[in-house]
Amino acid sequence: MDNSLMQAQARRKKRNSRLAAYALVLPAFTVVMLIVAYPIVNSFIRSFTVRGQAGFTLENYRYFFTTPRELANILYTFYVVVITALLSTVIAYAFALYLRFVKTKASRLISKLYLIPRFIPGMVAVYAVIVVVKDTGVINRLSLLLGLDVRPAMMFNTTGLVFMNLWFNIPFSTMLIVSSLSGIPDAVVESARDVGAGKLRVFFSMILPLSIKDVMVAATFVFMGNVGSFTTAYLIMGSTNPKMLGISLFDQFTRYGNMERAATISVIMFMICSVSAVVYIYTNLKERGWEKR
């Protein structure tokens, strides 16, 4: 066989395998386009319309950004989500450090147990926690036995909402951060200790810089996951004002039947999420710069 023939054959092979790759990607691509991209585009277009009126309008956005009640909902959502992301990341980080660097029976047991909440359906979890923390719940009844009347005041309250969010998100963040921390070899820590670095020094100079990227990733995931949350807020907050945007969207959809405003809220959520997407991309880019050096 001469050389050019072999080259042609290799080219053909390459082209075939490229076609095969496209064919493999096609079903997933189609599904994503149909059930993800199409609804997003559809909502986006719809948010610039008002029923019964032709043409493009900013009326819905004007409504949400100038009505004090709606503006309060947006700010409240931002507030709850930032607090949730911050607290769950800090607590999960401390928790992950414990699981990674403390080697006791207890820590090994916890490292097996802490993922269980991930396997409990959201609705079940919310009701379970409500049974414990509501004003006539388990905590209250136990306290009555001791002659006290402890009312946790978590129902219909932001405290309860954030508490429930932490319940869901700490195990998730911990999982991400633990896997990042286990990528730091013991040898690195030990050698630093050998040359006299204290515990704090080891943490701030070695562990934190080596894991900060994944911590940021965990935080952005928590942030994005909570912007559109519905079940927790719906069951815990009732119809208290201000509302999470997920509830506000539900109201527009089912209580007022206004699809255009519902679409607008989803675009606003999308915009809030894109803030954390920027943080996510930024941290990833920075990492690349650090590696180059």
Place this chain on the structure above:
Amino acid sequence: MKRKLSLLLGLVLLLGIMLPAAATEGKKLNVWVAGSDNLRVLYEGWVEMFNNSAEYNPNKHVAELQFLPSGAGGQSIDDKLLAAVGAGQTNTDFDLVELGDDQISRLLSEAPDLMMAYDPAKIPNLEKVSARTPNGPEFFMAYRGTTVVMAYNSKNVPEPPKTTEELTAWIKANPGRFSYNTPGTGGSGDSFARTSVYNLLPDEAFMSNDPKWEAEWDPGFAYLAEIHPFLYKSSGRVVYPNKNQGTLDLLAEGQIDMTPAWADMTLSQLQQGVLPPEIKIYQLQPSLTGAVSTLGIPAFGSNPEGAHDFMNFVLSDEAQIYQLQQIAAIPLVKVDDPATALVADLDVSKFRTQSIGELYVNFNLRWEEEIATLP
């Protein structure tokens, strides 16, 4: 040999295709129902009873339930029907539909030719029933009553207030012991908020979707604002739970003593032991709203015969007892069953109906803006 076999097989197949088309027997009957899960349970039972009944289903129609769970964000039955009309469909599988009173007037005003008048001669059991729906009784047959009542804790409130004025006085004298759920998240809260407003308006207003009545809501909303500070509080502020179950839970836990609630929902939860036995129900004067649920045959359905048979079955004693036992629905036929004692005080013919059409949107919105935001 092979050819003969395939010929035979082909013949069998052909027969198989032709037979069901030729016979009138065994025709499919699609029964469309939307609502909470208890309705699904009821209709699944009914469909099975009907399909196996020699008496009520002599032509062996095969009923099949098409259930749309409420609150799933999908189209409701009335929207689906109107869409089918809009699309000019003439032959559909909407053979029989279940609708509430409040949905009927809108449906009939938007599509007057939508429904087929049912033939009372084909529904012998209809003779036993006196209740009719106020809207389009020739198209929709009432089969079940349901009403919002006051539910209360008889241990803490031995003598519940009988009238709205007495209730107002009671609410103010017992701060934090009354609650109603957010309007738009459940019918009991809707009923309480709407009757509070419409009690102060002429009677005709409650059956009208004319926007002119909106201007007269002010005194009613002022009343809701007036009682607001005396309602259930959690962590220091007045809160409104979501959904009918939200307030019933508070009642069950002893956090409140009175709340508007659906009669059937409360009774069936009492039967199941979900609510403690000291919870009782009664009707306020002027009463909270109730309604009859109805069945109707769309003109473009494909099995009016079967639909009539099913409607007749639903009014049979056994079906009426079944709905009382299953979901504590108020029977329209006088049936002999110990369970009737539960609903003895609720007279279907005196139910106060309401139908404000699309005004509910602005009603809920105004409640949200003026009442939910109060401190």
